[in-house]
Amino acid sequence: MKRLFSILISLFILASLVIAAEEDLSGSSELHTQIKLDSMVDVKSVGNEFFLESMDVDLTFYPRDTPFQSIQTVDYTTKPNTRTEPKGQPLYQWGQLSAGPVEYGYVADVVSYPYVVKVTEEPPFPLPSIEVDDLYLSATETIKSDSPQITARATEIVAGETDTFRAAHKIGVWVNDNIEYSLETLTEKATQDADWVFENRRGVCDELTTLFVSMVRSVGIPAKFVSGMVYSNTIDGFAPHAWAEIYLPGTGWVPFDPTFGQLGFVDAAHIKMDEPLDYRDASVEFTWKSRDANIEPEELSFDVETVSSIQQLQSSVTLGVKALVDDVGASSYVPIEVKINNPNTHYAATSLTLTKVPTKIEPIIVQVLVEPQSTQRVYFVIQTPDELLDGYSYTSEIGVKDFFGSVGETEIHYALDGEYVSKEEAENIYKGLEDETKQQVAYxxxxxxxxxxxxxxxxVVAITCSVKSLSNVILTDVKLCFDDECETFDLGIAQEKKFEFVKPVVEKDYDVTLEVDRKRSKKTVMIKPKEVPTLEAEFLNTFETIGYDETKTLSIQLEMSEPLTKINVEGTGLKASGKDKKSLEDGVLKVQIEGKKIYPGDEVDLVLTYKDKNGREYEKKESLTVKVINVPFLVKVKQVLFGWLS
Known part of the structure; x- marks a missing residue:
């Protein structure tokens, strides 16, 4: 009988992913850094009457205080010395300056932590309402959230999703998997917009982030662009970087870094500096008052030093690993199931990495998002070696680790005479086990x-009808009919469309029907025009006489067919000015009548003007006979002479 030998084979691939763990600051639970920024402005004389009255430098690229990042100390550096005002970021202000270099900068001590937001409630998708400014859903010069091709792909990715956090996570996975990080686009004059990145499938961190923000905004998820510094193990130091934050109702802003594959969290080595509306926005602005002077700013220069790092990350999940087939043959494909258990009352966002495999492979990293107090399964496919010795059985350890340090392991067994499993067979084994998303049609x-x-x-009257999708799929062939006018259209996820219908102003009930997915609903729009508004006036008190130097109050009850605006009164006998000239309270208009304004006549002629809700003006005339008494003798004589001359 042939003797059977057993061999243990495991290849550790974690070291190929990152540098040595003790040097990888992304694994810090607390990171203390010192950030130095320096720059200079060259003030130049360009004429015989050089004079620079003042200059301000407003710097927006500056470490921010957040719940996951705190500024310990900050020192401002300037030469010549000047006044510096921190208004959330430094503002350097100089008075009169001579030609020559002007230096500015700062040294800031910053302590940062992993930016992990505890999302405890499922945010519905699409979002029924938005609690933040519309600018976080709007397109910009580079953020193309209104691009048809970007909207179409984003809609395809999140079709069937009912959770906004998961929808954003799926888009982040797609960007991380499909857009190659490439320095080819990093040139001074070639920063690319989201459409270009989508079409060319490559870009730097700014451009990957811009595409991610464009895609989530296109399906109604608010997002912002974030710039800062990050530790990079490729250069063994810090470099400028960009990532994003999405807004979840009831939670707030949640970080997403599609370049690093940190989706729903970012590590402590992400130092937040700015939130520009567009990544082409300047990080520093200059204003000055001068004559025969020019300024030439230099680029910002950064230096970030690590003061200390505490490496005590704690994972919020546990991992269970098992092979779905075993005892296979050479070159066989083995599906590996990883069960991620989240016992917490909040979502767990992390990434999984294969750390031990039987054959050398490219690093495999999978981003996951596990709902509160639930379990999620993720699948890898590994391959056994193709050269095995006859008569031997082989055992390999399979290891998986999540970003925050949780580890799971299992073993697989294989031999030369074992059953061969193809890649297609391995994939079919786990594909039937994956969760299916549910379609939701709502609007x-x-x-x-x-x-x-x-x-x-x-x-005529203009009626605007709005239709908004709350579905997690594209609604096709939607039909909106207003009376006998119909519009047929498609409606993307979180998309809203508006249609205007112009109808004559006659009393009529219009039927409005909406047909979606073969289901019809109906509303009624009632148009009931009003008659021209009327105003009736009744004198509540009258008087037959008034002294020449006397002022009396006349009260008029106003009966209005509808609430009217800008009611005013003019006419003979009214007091000329003063805050007590007239008043209107509880439908009673009170006006002050002066005897001297009536004389030599005996009529108080009032003109009431008012406006309807359209602003159209109307008038109503009223009169009252009043005899003016106690007229001074000289006034009478003057009036007789005036009448005789006339």
């Missing part, structure tokens, strides 16, 4: 008129 629509009231004198 709302409403119709509204351009203004609140319509009157019989108007000819």
């Amino acid at each position: 709302f629509y409403f119709c509204d008129t351009e203004k609140e009231s319509f009157y019989t004198y108007e000819e």
Whole structure:
């Protein structure tokens, strides 16, 4: 009988992913750094009357205080010395300056921690309402959230999703998997927008982040661009970097770094400095007042030194690893199931890395997002060696580690005479076990008129109908009908479309129907024009006489067919000025009548003007006979002479 030998084979591949663990600052639970920024402005004389009255340098690239990052100390450096005002970021202000170099900068001590936000409630997708400024959903020069091709791909990725956190995570995975990090685009005059990155499938961190922000915004998820410094093991130091944050209702801003594959968290080596609306926005702005002078700013220069690092990351998940097939043959493909258990009341965002395999392979990293108090399964496919000795059985350890340090292991067994498993067979084994997303069809629509009231004198009314998708799939062949006018269209995830219908101003009930996915709903829009508003006036108190030097209050009850605006009164006998000239309270208009304003006549003629809700003006005239008494003798004589001359 042939003797059977057993051999243990394991290749450790973690070291090929990063530098030695003790040097990898991304694994810090607390990181203390000192950031030095220096730059210079060359002030030049360009004429015989050189004079520079003042210069301000507003620097926005500056470490921020956040719940996961704190500024311990900061010292501002300037030459010549000047006044510096930290307004969230340094503002350097100089008075009169001579030609020559002007230096500025700062030295800041910063302590940072892993930016891990505890999301405890499932945010619905699509989001029914947005709690933040619309600018976090808007397109910019480089953020192409209105691009048809970007919107189409983002919609395809999140189709069927019901959770906004998971939807953003899926888009982050797609960007990380499909866009190559390439320094070819990093030239001074060639910063690319999201459409270019999407089409060319490559870019630097700014451009990957811009594409990610564009994609999540296109499906209604608010997102912002973040710039800062990050530790890079490729240069063994810190370098400028960009990542993003998405907004989740009830939670706030959650970080996403599609370049590093840190989706839903970022490590402590991410130092947040700025939140520009667009990555082409300047990090420093200069203003000055001068004559025959010019300024030439230099680039910002950075130096980040590590003061201390504590490496005590704690994972919030546990890992269980098992092979779905075993005792296979040479060159066989083996599906590996990793069960990620999250016992916490908040989501767990992390990444998984294969650390031990039987054959040398490229590093395999998978980003995962596990819901609170639940379990998620992830699958890898590994391959056994193709050269095995007859008569031997082989055992290999399979190891998996998550970003925060949790480890899971198992073993696989194989031999030359074992059963061969193809790659397609291995993939088919786990594909039936993967969770399926559920389609959700939801929407709302409403119709509204351009203004609140319509009157019989108007000819047409414009009615705007809005349809917004709350579905996690594209709604196709949506049909909106207003009376006998119909529009057919497609509606993307979180997309809203508006249609205007112009109808005559007549009393009528219009039927509005919306047909989605073969289901029809109906609303009614009622147009009921109003008659021209009326105003009736009744004198509550009258008086037959008034002294020449006397002032009396006349009260008028106003009966209005509807609330009216800008009611005013003019006419003979009214007091000329003063805050007590007239008042309106509880429908009673009170006006001050002066005898001298009536004389020599005996009529108080009032003109009431008012406006309807459209701003159209009307007037109503009222009169009252009042005899002016106690007229001074000289006034009478003057009036007789004036009448005689006339």
